Amino acid sequence: METNERRSALAMLLALPVGVAALSGSAAAAPRKAGAADRLDRLASHQEITDILNQYARGWDRLDEEALRGCFWPEAQHQHGGFKGLSQDFITKAFPMVAKVKGTRHSISNIFIEIEGDRAFAECYFAATHRRMNAAGTDEEDYFLSGRYLDRLERRGGVWKIAMRRGLNEFERVEPRADVSLAKADPEQLGRRKPEDPYYTMLAAFRAGK
Template sequence: MSDSDDFAHRLEALENRAAITEVVLRYARAIDRCDEAMLRSCFHPDARHRHGNFDGASADFCGFALEIVRKVELSHHQLGPVSIELAGEVAYAETYYTALHRFGATPPPSGEPHEDRFSGGRYVDRFERRDGQWRIAERRGISEWMRYEPAADRGFYDGPADQRGRRDRDDPVYRGG
């Protein structure tokens, strides 16, 4: 293999890793912003999904997950390292995550939240590149831990509303900052 071939191979591997990582990041944004179109764009149409009590088509998981997330007052997913093994048109990825889900009868500031659920785990994914696009073909969500705490904001909602994230397309990320 020549130096230019080796460089091209390494560059392609970096491009593939970046594209796969972007899908993983897009998934977290889609869940936290309740963006169904973005969430569905992370999966191939025939993708499979196992996460918690769900085992079925990823297309069905998208609706299932958003139904749950829309009922909580907020969610926030933080992603850790993404480890990717490339194998031609297939790739295997493992991503660590932590998540917060705020449960309550009515959203602040009008009501009192009653519980924060923190969890951590991993997404174990099989990606496939089809028609030049990397998407998840199979996802398994693995839970490692969960912690339940009474909700406490200590004045968070006293600050300007435009300084807090939103769970829709009015969030600053959709306006470019």
């Protein structure tokens, strides 16, 4: 009886490494949870990409060419409306056209971002208002355009920028000017473009410690 017990105990000991190995294999096969550093990197990347999307909108509204070009890598591809080519060329072509209208207002929303290492895919909605002269040249009108931006982004040297953009237009409307108080407001009360807009003077003062 004692011999049988020793044999059973030996068999259990011999089987133990096999069981441990099996458990180790299961653990290795299980997906690895992202560590704190990975989660922090993804959170920071998400914010940096969001900043780029907003910078593009602000760049058009303030007619800030430097801000616009800074959103894209030099070889970034661009397709929006009837344009298909380099993003830098899109800015070159559209800049004087936007400069002719009295003002614009672009808003970004519904942002979705998926990140894989140094690559990312983003979708966002845009809504743009353009104050311009009507076709007859008799008064101003508002042209509304909204749609989505689909972007592929890359991080190079720790910096995120757009490597490819596809703009999709989904809604437009034209309405006569309907200003009430703003039509007669003092220019000091209204937004302007670079470099006259108070954003640039106040930012410069802030950076100077004032």
